[in-house]
Amino acid sequence: MKIFKKVMFLSFAIFALALSSCSNDNSSDDTDVPSxxxxxxxxxxxxxxxxxxxxxxxxxxxxxxMGSSGIDNTYKKISLWTPLNITTGSHPIVSDLSNLTTTYQASFSFMPEIENASATSGTINITANDDKKIEGTFSFSGTSKGKTFTVTEGSFRIIKW
Known part of the structure; x- marks a missing residue:
């Protein structure tokens, strides 16, 4: 019985050591950088x-x-609209909801102060578009209920299915 306990303890110790050496260490400065x-x-x-x-x-x-978070008075959302034939490069944001098939557009919600407002100026820069992902940067501004909003330093990566 003593030998069985020693073998079990040793097995458990080896398993715990192996598990700890494979664990994900999130203590680096890159925790905000997605893979x-x-x-x-x-x-x-x-x-x-x-x-x-x-x-x-x-x-x-x-x-x-589209990215979003929260509900009701904490709801935040950005929608970036592009044509189906999306191309790499910098594209001006145009506020024309009647022409979604050919223009680059953006809308923004930041409740409770801004609800689904269209951007009136800015850019969407598509840096990568392949069969696995779309990546890019963006910045825009607009007005909602007399209040001007500005979104800067935007970036995104969307994984295609």
Missing amino acids: SQEGFMKFKYNETVYTFSEPALMTSESINI
């Missing part, structure tokens, strides 16, 4: 940086790359 296999949307609004993990990709007559 190349993860989607994200990051931006700055009112001098604060926000990150949405795993933004959605929806298509119909255009592509909508």
